[in-house]
Amino acid sequence: MLSYDIGIDLGTASILVYIKGKGIVLKEPSVVAFDRDTNEIKEIGEEARKMIGRTPGNIVAIRPLRQGVISDYDITEKMLKYFIKKAMGKKTLRKPRISVCIPSGATEVEKKAVEDATYQAGAREVSIIEEPVAAAIGAGIDISKACGNMIVDIGGGTSDVAVISLGGTVVSTSVKIAGDDFDEAIVRYMRKKHNLLIGERTAEEIKIAIGSAYPRPEMTTMDVRGRNLVTGLPKTMTVTSDEMMDALKEPAMHIVEAVHNVLERTPPELAADVYERGIVMTGGGSLLRGLDELIEEKTGINTMVAEDAMTVVATGTGKFIEFIHDKKKDEYK
Structure with a gap:
């Protein structure tokens, strides 16, 4: 080679x-x-x-x-x-x-x-x-054409929202709210609501297993281990997907607002393209259950998560x- x-x-x-x-x-x-x-x-x-x-x-x-x-x-x-x-x-x-x-x-x-x-x-x-x-390139979109494509990339530390046309970014915003903030929101919720102190890794496991940004057809539960802040002793308790929806509501809405902000600044011709073609979500954070449904409900634009969103x-x-x-x-x- x-x-x-x-x-x-x-x-x-x-x-x-x-x-x-x-x-x-x-x-x-x-x-x-x-x-x-x-x-x-x-x-x-x-x-x-x-x-x-x-x-x-x-x-x-x-x-x-x-x-x-x-x-x-x-x-x-x-x-x-x-x-x-x-x-x-x-x-x-x-x-x-x-x-x-x-x-x-x-x-x-x-x-x-x-x-x-x-x-x-x-x-x-x-x-x-x-x-x-x-x-956009990784999701198989031909970015060299004069056509508007909207990408919402949610990583670990930042969420990037952009409208791309002719190989470049026309309108974009980057918010420092993403996957890590979902984890932190879960840690805060468990401490405030259940007096249970959990670590970053446990919060991530909860997010992947039962985390949700939109009501699920049926409620799921998970046993969580942590330290009871009152007694100082280890404790196990059961949390539900509905509780996690409450915990993740704030960071999820911040991302929806970022999408809204970019749509407001998008030139009308490109906005029409985006409405027709839909919004493509990428990145590990986009795999949070129901986040695509939440964005679709709030914007009225068809939203889908790219295949192999992580890669x-x-x-x-x-x-x-x-x-x-x-x-x-x-x-x-």
């Missing part, structure tokens, strides 16, 4: 790596565990995620990305280096061309930080792509390199 073309979905919750011709080759949590005393990295990815909330004082498991942007530069660089090496496997003669996607609301400074970290991690060429554009951004990021090079070829003709 002379070189690879790699697409990286640099997410707050997980990192996905796409290699041209191979598809998604790696999907791991963006968590790093390191020793505070020696600054030595202990684990990266899935093994580090298992350590969250379970480490001794000198070892900390952190997410070096917060709300879609780099909060710890050195650790992000080491993490990227590790994942790129793991995804490529064998050595290549040339450094890879890498495209990385970031939230649409990222500032120039934040973009530069991602670009520098990717170069330091061993890239020959770096392209930065906005998440909604990558999501479309990474796939689109990888295909973006081909999209750029095809564009350049056309310009030279």
Whole structure:
């Protein structure tokens, strides 16, 4: 192999790596565990995620990305280096061309930080792509046409809503409310309503099992273990999907408002396209049950969740390199 073309979905919750011709080759949590005393990295990815909330004082498991942007530069660089090496496997003669996607609301400074970290991690060429554009390409939408497509990409740290036409973003907004906020809302609800203290991982498990943003045909329940804040002792209790709907109401409505905001600013011709073609939802957060129904009810526009919603951004990021090079070829003709 002379070189690879790699697409990286640099997410707050997980990192996905796409290699041209191979598809998604790696999907791991963006968590790093390191020793505070020696600054030595202990684990990266899935093994580090298992350590969250379970480490001794000198070892900390952190997410070096917060709300879609780099909060710890050195650790992000080491993490990227590790994942790129793991995804490529064998050595290549040339450094890879890498495209990385970031939230649409990222500032120039934040973009530069991602670009520098990717170069330091061993890239020959770096392209930065906005998440909604990558999501649209990954979902199989032809973004090069003069036609409006609306994408709602809900990740771990940010939700990006955009209307795309002719290969670019026409109107967009990025709100710092997404999957992590759903988890936090569940933690808050359990503490307030049941005096039960639960951790991030437990909250995520509840969200996946019985979380809902819209009334379900039948109520489901789940046993939750945590610490009783009154007695200080471990306790198990049963929670229902209706309670979780209450807990998740606020963050879900924030996302609906973001969709509303973008629709209000969309030019009339493109708004008509969106009404006709519907809204496409991508990202792990879009898998929350009933969120598509809630958006459809509030906007009156047909809303659907993309197939393989978790991986479309990474796939689109990888295909973006081909999209750029095809564009350049056309310009030279």
